Amino acid sequence: MKHSKIALAVALLGLSSAALADGHVLGRNMASACASCHGTNGHSVGGMDPLAGMPKDEMLRKVRDFRSGAKPATVMQQLSKGYTDEQIEMIANYYAAQK
Amino acid sequence: MTLNRRDFIKAAGATVAMGSLYGCAGGAKGSGNVVVIGGGYGGATVAKYIRMWSDGGINVTLVEPNPAFVSCPISNLVLAGEKTINDITTSYDGLKKHGVRVIHDTATAVDPVKRTVTLSKNGALSYDRLVVSPGIDFIWESVPGLTPAISDSKIFHSWKAGPQTVALRKQLESMPDGGIYALCIPKAPYRCPPGPYERASMIANYFKAHKPKSKVLVLDANADVTSKGPLFKKAWGDLYSGMLEYRGNHSITKLDVASQTVEFEFGDKVKADVLNIVPAQKAGMIANAAGLTNVGGRWCGVDWKTLESTAHKNIHVLGDSTASSPGMPKSGHMATQHSKVAAAAIVNLMSGQAAPDPMVIANTCYSFVSSKEVVHVAHPYVFNGKEFAVPKGAGGVSPSRNELEAKYALAWAKNIWADALL
Numbered sequence: 001m002k003h004s005k006i007a008l009a010v011a012l013l014g015l016s017s018a019a020l021a022d023g024h025v026l027g028r029n030m031a032s033a034c035a036s037c038h039g040t041n042g043h044s045v046g047g048m049d050p051l052a053g054m055p056k057d058e059m060l061r062k063v064r065d066f067r068s069g070a071k072p073a074t075v076m077q078q079l080s081k082g083y084t085d086e087q088i089e090m091i092a093n094y095y096a097a098q099k
Numbered sequence: 100m101t102l103n104r105r106d107f108i109k110a111a112g113a114t115v116a117m118g119s120l121y122g123c124a125g126g127a128k129g130s131g132n133v134v135v136i137g138g139g140y141g142g143a144t145v146a147k148y149i150r151m152w153s154d155g156g157i158n159v160t161l162v163e164p165n166p167a168f169v170s171c172p173i174s175n176l177v178l179a180g181e182k183t184i185n186d187i188t189t190s191y192d193g194l195k196k197h198g199v200r201v202i203h204d205t206a207t208a209v210d211p212v213k214r215t216v217t218l219s220k221n222g223a224l225s226y227d228r229l230v231v232s233p234g235i236d237f238i239w240e241s242v243p244g245l246t247p248a249i250s251d252s253k254i255f256h257s258w259k260a261g262p263q264t265v266a267l268r269k270q271l272e273s274m275p276d277g278g279i280y281a282l283c284i285p286k287a288p289y290r291c292p293p294g295p296y297e298r299a300s301m302i303a304n305y306f307k308a309h310k311p312k313s314k315v316l317v318l319d320a321n322a323d324v325t326s327k328g329p330l331f332k333k334a335w336g337d338l339y340s341g342m343l344e345y346r347g348n349h350s351i352t353k354l355d356v357a358s359q360t361v362e363f364e365f366g367d368k369v370k371a372d373v374l375n376i377v378p379a380q381k382a383g384m385i386a387n388a389a390g391l392t393n394v395g396g397r398w399c400g401v402d403w404k405t406l407e408s409t410a411h412k413n414i415h416v417l418g419d420s421t422a423s424s425p426g427m428p429k430s431g432h433m434a435t436q437h438s439k440v441a442a443a444a445i446v447n448l449m450s451g452q453a454a455p456d457p458m459v460i461a462n463t464c465y466s467f468v469s470s471k472e473v474v475h476v477a478h479p480y481v482f483n484g485k486e487f488a489v490p491k492g493a494g495g496v497s498p499s500r501n502e503l504e505a506k507y508a509l510a511w512a513k514n515i516w517a518d519a520l521l
Contacts, residue, residue, distance in 0.1 A: 025127070025443075025455060026455060026456075026458075028152070029439065029440075029443045029455060029457075029458045030458040030459065032148070032439045032443075032458065033436055033439060033458055033459060033460050033461055035439075035518050036432055036435050036436065036461075036463075036514070036515050036518055037463065037510075037511055037514050037515065038514065039514050039517060039518060040147075040151075040517065040518050040521075044514060045513050045514055045517045045521075046510060046513060046514075047506065047507070047509065047510020047511075047513060047514070048507070048510050048511070048514050074475060074497065074503065074504055074507060075463050075475055075477035075507075078477045078478070078479075078493060078494045078495040079461050079463070079477055079478075079479050079493070079494070080479075081479065081490065081492055081493035081494075082459050082461065082478075082479020082480070082481055082489075082490050082493045082494075083459055083479070087459060
């Protein structure tokens, strides 16, 4: 019984760690599209907002405001409309974790 | 059955070992050899990102004939005298710091069965996966009378930034005031849809300040301006009235080099002091030599989930050489985005994992209409299981030309060069 409990826990943790790794990779991939303008891993070399280390809430608010048109923008209002809420959250998580 | 804290602690120990199967939080690492042909926006970016995302696990060799990267975007500012060639040149040393082996040579052949690339000077390279990102080459027959030799010495295309950018700038500087500069644009698809119209604008901008009696003639094989048409036409009317003339439906039928005269299918002959002919385009030469140009014999078909060629396994094609997904321009920015989809797929595939679903990718093109003002076009592209497409209601252009985006255009350039090469 004890062993089967551990086996179940291993399975659950294993799944979640795989899911975490997958989630991280998908977030990393999704975020990499932003890097062409905002710098590798969000480290802008100047003239564009750095995204690395931006708190998640701040990123979510900004992108939602771009999408709704509440925040004035040049390209971001047009590009942000290509993303779902879930995808924006992935990107926000990724950049919030960058130092 | 309940799980207590102790069970989880024991289990957590076991999952640390398991975690390595997934490369921990970093995902797949991969191993093996990748060869990248072409060190432009696409090739440089994919080389860097494969090294980065495989955590140095995958060996990457980049084959590029030019000694340094010279950007096509911003090169029209060099023609206009606003920037120098050095401003748009970046060394490949940054890629070397990522562990990319850079070989300055030309790939002449690919054997997709033996998985080898033949180089013109340095023998052959073996690969597990090959990335072909050679940009465009010209269809010389599209301009009867034009040859590579003439195009390299007298009538420049300047559609690959580098020595021809400098040479065309010199012709413009030597042209007497009152002269005619004519730009011949090929039928789409060609590299950088708004590029010719930016070039015409910026050369008019130069004439306006330095040679005000001169004229810019735009002779377009397309029926009308192919990108940001209303924005360009508004700028031309407001800023260069009487100086810049646009003529659509001008397909070249003959070039007479000695008299610098071009004849067209419809319309009058044109004689120019500076003739800038951009021939029609196709995938870079090596793509054809490798048997990858399976779309009309001109462009390369790819599986958009991985950018793997539909002609040969284990070969990925990026950038201008691809048969574009709907609404996708052939642009430097687009090529970097292809690179990231391909890098993610390659790192997974070389770790024995399935390729991930592609991320949302985007294109942003800024065009200068004067030294101070810019217009943009920007679109996101979402993978639909088969190809990429722009979601309804997304993307668009600048509402009007503006100075703010001139600052963004230059910041974009600095950042995309750094993302690709540093």
